[in-house]
Amino acid sequence: MCAREWRRARLREVALDTEALRREFPALDTPVHGRRLAYLDSASTALKPRAVIDAVVRVFTHEAGNVHRGVHALSEAATEAFDAARDEIARFIGGRPDEIVLTRGTTEAVNLIAHSWGRAHVGPGDVVIATALEHHSNLVPWQVLCAERGATLRIAPVDDGGRLELAAFAALLDDRVKLVAVSQLSNVVGTIAPIAQIAALAHAAGALVVVDGAQAVAHLAVDVAALGCDFYAFSGHKLFAPTGTGVLWGRRAVLAEMPAWQTGGEMVAAVDYGRARLREPPHRFEAGTPNIAGVIGLAAAIRYLATIDRAAVARHEARLHRRLVDELTAQRGVRVLGDPEAAVVAFTVAGAHPHDIATIVDRDGVAIRSGHHCAEPLHHRLGVDASVRASLAHYNDDADVDALIASLARVREVLS
Amino acid sequence: MSAIDELYQATIVDHDRAPRNGGRLAGATHHATVDNPLCGDVITVQARIVDGAVQDIAFEGRGCALSRAAASIMTTMVQGGTPDAARRLATAFEHFVQSAPDAAIPEDLGDLRAFAGVRRFRSRRVCAMLAFRTLMQALDAGT
Numbered sequence A: 001m002c003a004r005e006w007r008r009a010r011l012r013e014v015a016l017d018t019e020a021l022r023r024e025f026p027a028l029d030t031p032v033h034g035r036r037l038a039y040l041d042s043a044s045t046a047l048k049p050r051a052v053i054d055a056v057v058r059v060f061t062h063e064a065g066n067v068h069r070g071v072h073a074l075s076e077a078a079t080e081a082f083d084a085a086r087d088e089i090a091r092f093i094g095g096r097p098d099e100i101v102l103t104r105g106t107t108e109a110v111n112l113i114a115h116s117w118g119r120a121h122v123g124p125g126d127v128v129i130a131t132a133l134e135h136h137s138n139l140v141p142w143q144v145l146c147a148e149r150g151a152t153l154r155i156a157p158v159d160d161g162g163r164l165e166l167a168a169f170a171a172l173l174d175d176r177v178k179l180v181a182v183s184q185l186s187n188v189v190g191t192i193a194p195i196a197q198i199a200a201l202a203h204a205a206g207a208l209v210v211v212d213g214a215q216a217v218a219h220l221a222v223d224v225a226a227l228g229c230d231f232y233a234f235s236g237h238k239l240f241a242p243t244g245t246g247v248l249w250g251r252r253a254v255l256a257e258m259p260a261w262q263t264g265g266e267m268v269a270a271v272d273y274g275r276a277r278l279r280e281p282p283h284r285f286e287a288g289t290p291n292i293a294g295v296i297g298l299a300a301a302i303r304y305l306a307t308i309d310r311a312a313v314a315r316h317e318a319r320l321h322r323r324l325v326d327e328l329t330a331q332r333g334v335r336v337l338g339d340p341e342a343a344v345v346a347f348t349v350a351g352a353h354p355h356d357i358a359t360i361v362d363r364d365g366v367a368i369r370s371g372h373h374c375a376e377p378l379h380h381r382l383g384v385d386a387s388v389r390a391s392l393a394h395y396n397d398d399a400d401v402d403a404l405i406a407s408l409a410r411v412r413e414v415l416s
Numbered sequence B: 001m002s003a004i005d006e007l008y009q010a011t012i013v014d015h016d017r018a019p020r021n022g023g024r025l026a027g028a029t030h031h032a033t034v035d036n037p038l039c040g041d042v043i044t045v046q047a048r049i050v051d052g053a054v055q056d057i058a059f060e061g062r063g064c065a066l067s068r069a070a071a072s073i074m075t076t077m078v079q080g081g082t083p084d085a086a087r088r089l090a091t092a093f094e095h096f097v098q099s100a101p102d103a104a105i106p107e108d109l110g111d112l113r114a115f116a117g118v119r120r121f122r123s124r125r126v127c128a129m130l131a132f133r134t135l136m137q138a139l140d141a142g143t
Helices: A003-014 A018-023 A050-062 A073-093 A106-121 A140-149 A166-172 A195-204 A252-256 A292-307 A310-329 A354-362 A376-381 A398-414 B003-007 B010-017 B065-078 B083-097 B107-120 B122-141
Strands: A100-103 A127-131 A152-156 A177-183 A208-212 A231-235 A246-250 A268-271 A276-278 A334-336 A344-349 A369-371 A387-391 B030-036 B041-050 B053-062
Touching: A050 A073, A050 A292, A073 A100, A073 A246, A073 A292, A100 A106, A106 A140, A106 A177, A106 A208, A106 A231, A106 A246, A127 A140, A127 A166, A140 A152, A152 A166, A152 A177, A166 A195, A177 A195, A195 A208, A246 A252, A310 A334, A310 A344, A310 A398, A344 A398, A354 A369, A354 A387, A354 A398, A354 B003, A354 B065, A354 B122, A398 B003, B003 B107, B010 B065, B010 B107, B030 B122, B041 B065, B041 B122, B053 B065, B053 B122, B065 B083, B065 B107, B065 B122, B083 B107, B083 B122, B107 B122
Parallel strands: A127 A152, A127 A177, A177 A208, A208 A231
Antiparallel strands: A100 A246, A231 A246, A268 A276, A334 A344, A344 A387, A369 A387, B030 B041, B041 B053
């Protein structure tokens, strides 16, 4: 076998069967405005595979009890599935089950850190650093915390490509810095932050590191130990799981010292009329009845991901992303924001407002996001007010990219 | 006509490309600035009201074709009229935009009739109404 034949054989071997994959996602079967759906908005929320939908239906059909409360059959079935879900989530990101706090999403996870750890550790004169790339959910909680505690928020700059300027970041670090907040994969420019390096620099200065993994977790293999961060937050719904689910992983020693934030049932060990004794983490941070079906659905999504070849998925997404960026860059009047490395690409079209673009391509069955994608300061840093964003998941294929490019021609036609 | 062609009618594209009364107004007696939280767009409306009449009106800001065209057409229609007439027009336009897609189009809306298509685009109604809402704030607040 010559080298070329070998390469071809290898390509066949590793190529992803996207047709089969797409059949797992019922939403892709439903035409939109009579057209084949080109769903390019997975960075907003990912579609759900049948395995997740079935898991949620199963909970409400057979395991409909509350968790950790009853001794009857339905409650025990729900508790068993719910506790197993926490174990699976922990394995998925390389943490321990008692380091997994279940939340409503990334936003609630970051707010938990700000309210609990932040109020206990950030005081007047202290500093929190967030990068210029941050989604509002990893920026506004730090603004509010700093204003409340008399602390200062510093912004670590990015270059025109949307990459964190590591030397400038290092220069912001001193012994007043308590916390560094950084997103692993930008939801706008699609750049990947060097978390391990950031964590090493931050730790040397005595600061902890919060990683917003909302985008990264669906595209990169996440191992919290290798990243070296102290907190890692992500949402279930961008990982093909139900909305209203999220995870805060926290280093055990850090979680153990953190005060409660929301209080009530489920998070207490013993209560009398005067006072309550709180449970150990993670339960200390999980007041009230959790999103049981959602969490079990999140575990189903993780199991689903284990059935597909993640290396082949990564290659497929990388190829499609490269093609998307190249085709957009070649379009007249299109400006791609930054130098996207993975999964998302945000762009502007001269003479067309992002909302008009998104409305027009939607009628061709193309779903993309328009606006500032909850990252208004980053848009201003890049010199624009808003953009449109196409984002990928493993179920996207070349036909989706073709549909977007073809529809952009229609945008120019309609608006001139 | 497709829903998109109905939405982006020639009148709307024309006002988006060449807005009337764009820019700042010297000697304004009333002004307001409103954000569209959907997209971070922002619009400022200024008016000079003398002797109970809108002598001059102008708008500036950034926005989509729908919000710019609505602002442009609005300025041409309220200029020279009374603030009360402007309020009545705002109310009529808001009702129109929120009406069923196939409901009759009121005759007295003038060029704003071009917004008939937005009735099929629920998430875009706010874009069409942004300018009028800003004008109402300006009239309520004064300078």
